[in-house]
């Protein structure tokens with residue numbers, strides 16, 4: 001780990017990740033963003049995107065989880081940052097609802113099942129879920145923008161939402177390290193396996209969503225990769241992983257290097273790319289291979 005970072009769990013670390021989150025909060029009203037007019041073809045494309053309902057319900061669930069968890073946090077600064085994150089998720093819901101209403105997208109109402117009783121565990125699962133969704137989402141977003149699937153002005157609006165998710169991921173990764181350190185589980189030897197376990201749960205949950213969507217569509221189509229192939233000509237999984245790595249790096253580079261960063265998924269993506277014999281660009285290698293990363297973690 002680079003020197004100069006505050007020790008995970010220290011008061012300095014808490015101050016850094018909370019203040020950088022609070023200070024980078026943007027003020028805007030979703031309804032007043034520069035929503036573009038779409039011609040009939042583009043409008044039809046937008047309406048055929050199959051995951052607006054999932055996006056909306058993901059935001060709604062995020063709000064419920066953070067709103068339930070925030071009041072249980074004893075530290076006032078961490079609680080303030082967490083409440084701000086809930087406010088941003090409420091704004092995401094408004095943004096998605098506005099998009100659905102403005103462009104006449106049809107979605108089906110869906111029940112939101114009650115949250116599990118262990119709210120801390122639920123929040124942690126949610127946080128790792130955001131890490132997985134964002135890592136993949138950043139790559140999809142870039143490929144979709146480059147393909148001209150929708151006008152650039154629409155991507156400019158949605159970029160605001162993506163930009164806030166980067167901050168949520170950074171905040172979560174740092175909060176998790178701080179939280180574990182305060183529970184006496186700050187050692188890397190504990191953090192690594194615990195992260196791998198939670199990431200596995202998050203990926204399993206994502207697969208569950210994909211299967212549910214495929215079932216609901218009733219036509220055997222699978223969510224994400226294969227749907228993306230239909231939406232974006234020339235789509236390949238290798239190309240997606242490249243885009244995920246680059247976009248993850250580019251977005252995180254906008255924030256201080258003294259914050260902890262999510263490293264597991266980039267390492268996994270590089271590992272997967274190597275398995276396929278793909279060359280990893282020089283500047284994408286610096287955080288090490290998956291095996292080296294696992295070894296570093298186990299060594300402490």
Ligand SMILES: [Fe+2]
Pocket residue numbers: 059062088089092165
């Ligand atoms: Fe969100």
Ligand SMILES: [Fe+2]
Pocket residue numbers: 062089130164165168
């Ligand atoms: Fe979020």
